Amino acid sequence: xxxxxxxxxxxxxxRFASAVRGRIAEVVVxxxxxxxxxxxxxxxxxxxxxxxxxxxxxxxLVSVLAKSIDLDSKRVQFxxxxxxxxxxxxxILDPRSGEFRVVTGPxxxxxxLADEINRAAPxxxxxxxxxxxxxxxxxxxxTLPLPAPFLVVATQxxxxxxxxxxxxxxxxxxxxxxxxxSYPTPAEEREVLRRNAALGVKRLAKGAVVRxxxxxxxxxxxGSIDDLVAxxxxxxxxxxxxxxTDHCVELVTRTRRHPALDLGAxxxxxxxxxxxxxxRALIHGRRYVIPEDLLALAGDVLLHRIRLSYEALADGxxxxxxxxxxxxxxxxxxxxxxxxxxx
Numbered sequence: 001x002x003x004x005x006x007x008x009x010x011x012x013x014x015r016f017a018s019a020v021r022g023r024i025a026e027v028v029v030x031x032x033x034x035x036x037x038x039x040x041x042x043x044x045x046x047x048x049x050x051x052x053x054x055x056x057x058x059x060x061l062v063s064v065l066a067k068s069i070d071l072d073s074k075r076v077q078f079x080x081x082x083x084x085x086x087x088x089x090x091x092i093l094d095p096r097s098g099e100f101r102v103v104t105g106p107x108x109x110x111x112x113l114a115d116e117i118n119r120a121a122p123x124x125x126x127x128x129x130x131x132x133x134x135x136x137x138x139x140x141x142x143t144l145p146l147p148a149p150f151l152v153v154a155t156q157x158x159x160x161x162x163x164x165x166x167x168x169x170x171x172x173x174x175x176x177x178x179x180x181x182s183y184p185t186p187a188e189e190r191e192v193l194r195r196n197a198a199l200g201v202k203r204l205a206k207g208a209v210v211r212x213x214x215x216x217x218x219x220x221x222x223g224s225i226d227d228l229v230a231x232x233x234x235x236x237x238x239x240x241x242x243x244x245t246d247h248c249v250e251l252v253t254r255t256r257r258h259p260a261l262d263l264g265a266x267x268x269x270x271x272x273x274x275x276x277x278x279x280r281a282l283i284h285g286r287r288y289v290i291p292e293d294l295l296a297l298a299g300d301v302l303l304h305r306i307r308l309s310y311e312a313l314a315d316g317x318x319x320x321x322x323x324x325x326x327x328x329x330x331x332x333x334x335x336x337x338x339x340x341x342x343x
Contacts, residue, residue, distance in 0.1 A: 006237040007287055013043075013234035014285040019222040023068040027216050028057050029195065030188040037179045037300060038065055038153070040279040042228065043235050046176025046272065047132050047152040049117075049304065056181045058155040060213055062113045069228055070221035072147065073111040078120035084127035091140040102139050107131050110147055110225075114154035118165050125171055128152065132174040149228065169263065169307065176272045177297070178304035231282070238278040239288040247294060248273045254326045255306050260317050263307035272301045298327055 017039050024035050034050065038061065041048040050058045059075070066073035076087055089105035106112065107128070117125060131137050135146045154175070156167070172178070184192065199211040248270045256264030277293035303319050312322075 006234075009230065009234040010237055010282055010287050011285070013231035013282055016223050016227050016231055017043075017283045020065070020068045023222045024061065024064045027064045027213055028061055029191045030184050031057065031061065031181070034061060034179055034181060035065075036280065036283060037177050038062070039283055040276050040297075041153070041176060042069075042149070042151055043231050043279040043282065044176065044275040045149060045151070045232065046275060047154070047174060049172070049175040049178040050153065050155045050181060051158065051178060052155075052181030053157060056183070057213075058181065059113065059115060062111065062153050063214060066111045068221055069223050070225065071110040071149075071228075073113065074106040074109040075113040075115055076106050077115045078117050078124065080119060080121060082120045082124045084124055087124065087127050088131070088137045089139050100140070102142055102144070104137075104139075104144065107137060108144075108146060110149055110151065112150075112152050114152055116157060117154040118156040118167055120165070122165055122168060125165070125167060129171060129174060132171075149225070149232070169305075172304045173266050173268055175304065177276060177300040179300050235275075235278050235282050237287065238281050240274055240278060241288070244277070244289050244291075244294070245274065247291065250329075251294070251298065251302075251326060255302060255322075258322055258326060260309055260312035260322050261306050262309045263305075265302050265305045269301055269305050273297065276301060295327065299323060302326075 020039065021032075021035050028035070037048060040046070042065070050061075052058060062073070062075075065071075076082075085105065087105050087107050089103050089108070091100040092103055093099075094101050114128065131146060131150075132152055135148070135150050137144050137146060152175075183189075196213070199213070199216070201208045202211045251273070252265045252267070252270045255261060255269075258264070273294060274289075276297045277289040280293045280297060281287070281289045299320075302323060306319060306322065308317060308319060308322070
C-alpha cells in the first residue's frame with residue numbers, strides 16, 4: 001500500500017542494514033552469512049553464538065559491528081581461571097565510608113563479546129544466564145538492569161579441542177542462533193592477504209607498530225542507536241502468516257519425536273524461528289516471511305538445541321543428518337499461498 005508507514009519503516013530499516021553490511025565489508029572479507037546473522041540477532045534482541053576455529057575474524061566482526069552503529073561494546077576473554085564476578089561485577093568495601101558499594105562488570109554494555117566462552121568453567125558460563133534471559137544482573141542484594149539494547153555475541157572453538165567445556169543445554173537454549181563459521185574461499189583468502197599486506201605501519205611516540213585490521217575501524221558510524229531502535233520496531237511490522245507459524249510448530253515438534261534424538265528443540269526454538277525469519281525478511285527488503293527464511297535459519301536455530309541419543313552417536317548419525325530428515329517436508333515448500341501474503 002503506497003504511503004503505508006509500516007512499509008516505509010521496513011524500507012528504511014533495510015537500507016540501514018545494507019549500510020551496516022557495506023561498512024563491515026570494508027574491513028571483513030566475505031562472511032556474508034555471519035554478518036546477516038549478527039544483524040538478525042541485533043534487530044531481534046537475541047543472542048548469537050559463533051562457532052569456529054581461531055583466526056576466522058569472529059572478534060573483528062563484532063568490533064566492526066559495534067563501531068558501525070556507535071554501540072558501547074566490551075570484550076571478555078574467557079579463561080579457565082575466570083570468576084563470575086569478573087563478568088557481572090561485585091561489591092567492594094569503600095575504606096573511606098566503611099560501606100560496600102557495587103562495581104559493575106563488563107556485562108553492563110550494549111554489545112558484549114564473550115570470546116571463547118567454552119574455555120571457562122561451567123560456573124562462570126552460568127553467570128551470564130540471568131543477564132541473557134532477563135536483561136538484569138544481581139550483585140549482592142542489588143538487582144541492576146542492563147543497558148538497552150543488550151546483546152551477547154559469544155564465540156567458541158569446536159568442543160573437541162583441548163581445554164574446552166561444552167556449554168550446558170540451559171545456556172545453549174538462551175542463544176537465539178548458533179552459526180558455524182567456515183574457512184574463506186581461496187579468492188576471499190587472497191583478498192584478505194592483499195588487504196593485510198597494504199596495512200603498513202603506525203607510528204607511536206618514538207616507535208612504530210605494524211597496523212592490523214582493527215586499526216582500520218576509525219570511521220564515523222553509519223547509524224545511531226535511534227536507527228537501530230527503529231529497525232527493531234520495523235521487524236515487528238513484518239507479516240507472519242498462520243501457515244508459516246504452523247510450519248514452525250510442526251518443525252519443532254518433529255525434533256521431539258525423532259528416534260535419534262534424546263532432546264528435541266524447546267519452545268524457544270519456535271519463537272526464535274519466527275523472530276529470526278522476520279528480521280531476515282526485513283534485511284532482504286521484504287515485509288513478509290517466506291519458507292526460504294525458515295529453511296535458511298533452521299540449522300542455526302535448531303542444531304545447538306537438539307541432542308543425539310547414545311545409540312545414534314554409536315551408529316555415526318550426525319545432527320545435520322537428523323535436521324535434513326526433519327526439514328524434508330518443509331523443503332518441498334516454495335512459497336506461501338497468495339492468501340497468506342499481506343495485501
